[in-house]
Amino acid sequence: MVVSCFLDLASNLSWQYQSQIPLVDLSKPDSRHIIVKACEEFGFFKVVNHGVPLESISELESEALSFFSLPMSEKEKVGPADPFGYGSKGIGPNGDVGSVEYLLLKTDHSFNFHKLPQTTEKFPSAVKDYVWAVRKMACEILELMADGLKIQQRNALSKLLMDKQSDSVFRLNHYPPCTELEEASGHGGEGSRIGFGEHTDPQIISVLRSNNTSGLQISTRDGTWISVPPDHTSFFINVGDSLQVMTNGRFRSVKHRVLANSSRPRVSMIYFGGPPLSEKIIPLPSLLAKGKEESLYKEFTWFEYKRSAYSSRLSDNRLELFKRVAASS
Ligand code: GA4
Numbered sequence: 001m002v003v004s005c006f007l008d009l010a011s012n013l014s015w016q017y018q019s020q021i022p023l024v025d026l027s028k029p030d031s032r033h034i035i036v037k038a039c040e041e042f043g044f045f046k047v048v049n050h051g052v053p054l055e056s057i058s059e060l061e062s063e064a065l066s067f068f069s070l071p072m073s074e075k076e077k078v079g080p081a082d083p084f085g086y087g088s089k090g091i092g093p094n095g096d097v098g099s100v101e102y103l104l105l106k107t108d109h110s111f112n113f114h115k116l117p118q119t120t121e122k123f124p125s126a127v128k129d130y131v132w133a134v135r136k137m138a139c140e141i142l143e144l145m146a147d148g149l150k151i152q153q154r155n156a157l158s159k160l161l162m163d164k165q166s167d168s169v170f171r172l173n174h175y176p177p178c179t180e181l182e183e184a185s186g187h188g189g190e191g192s193r194i195g196f197g198e199h200t201d202p203q204i205i206s207v208l209r210s211n212n213t214s215g216l217q218i219s220t221r222d223g224t225w226i227s228v229p230p231d232h233t234s235f236f237i238n239v240g241d242s243l244q245v246m247t248n249g250r251f252r253s254v255k256h257r258v259l260a261n262s263s264r265p266r267v268s269m270i271y272f273g274g275p276p277l278s279e280k281i282i283p284l285p286s287l288l289a290k291g292k293e294e295s296l297y298k299e300f301t302w303f304e305y306k307r308s309a310y311s312s313r314l315s316d317n318r319l320e321l322f323k324r325v326a327a328s329s
Pocket of ligand 1: 091200
């Protein structure tokens with residue numbers, strides 16, 4: 001049943017239907033309804049006809065690959081990631097590890113690229129152009145969501161990403177290929193090599209793009225993991241924990257992970273759209289059914305949620321701590 005609403009759209013793209021991933025064509029007038037349905041059922045969907053220039057994407061991919069192919073001693077000049085900068089294997093401050101190296105940046109361009117060698121001089125502008133274009137698309141999607149949810153103020157969500165104080169983050173991940181040795185010893189088999197462990201994203205919305213290497217999986221409502229076929233020309237959208245709260249649980253933040261078993265390197269770039277630190281993360285008033293419905297969550301600011309998230313382990317259910325205990329009747 002869940003999948004049937006996506007059948008029409010995807011019927012001429014049979015693998016997309018088989019992969020069960022909702023597909024949103026931003027050029028179609030009905031996209032807002034499909035976005036809402038996808039966010040309710042999966043917290044995840046794929047976007048085509050997104051308007052982000054392909055040159056901007058490939059420019060950044062090639063800059064990212066040049067960065068990751070630098071000697072470790074050069075990359076470490078912009079590390080460790082605490083939380084921003086270059087990181088390898090260690091994820092977050094609480095002992096999580098993965099088969100991944102990455103660069104974590106704030107989107108306000110405060111990152112010091114000057115510590116990198118000359119060969120990467122185009123890197124800062126490639127990041128800037130890409131983040132600008134992807135944020136624009138994320139805002140368009142958030143406005144379609146607001147329309148689909150019949151929220152009068154179309155920019156109720158998108159204005160948080162457009163705010164000068166928006167606490168958004170950009171991440172480049174490189175999953176090195178599985179070596180022949182690992183494959184021969186069986187350590188390269190499905191499920192055996194975790195690139196990035198299961199987690200939900202704390203922010204409002206995440207926009208992911210990867211090269212054509214597989215690895216990303218999402219968890220469905222019943223806990224089944226499904227593989228997301230890669231598509232380097234499209235984007236994948238994740239509902240984050242904050243959007244789950246702002247829709248009072250109507251949208252679900254999606255649990256996802258990356259397996260790094262491929263014989264080819266995987267490169268992904270993710271924009272995490274977050275609100276200003278002082279923003280109260282509460283359900284949008286018009287979604288609380290004319291005052292009849294109560295918030296499922298305690299009131300908190302993005303600063304408070306982020307502080308709590310950064311003291312958790314990657315796979316923790318971070319929203320659990322912020323759920324309201326229902327008053328017993
Ligand atoms: C998940 C989403 C983003 O990648 C990220 C991650 C952050 C990190 O890598 O430093 C966190 C993780 C993410 C959630 C819980 C904490 C913080 C690692 C971790 C164990 C940059 C983010 O904002 O939250």
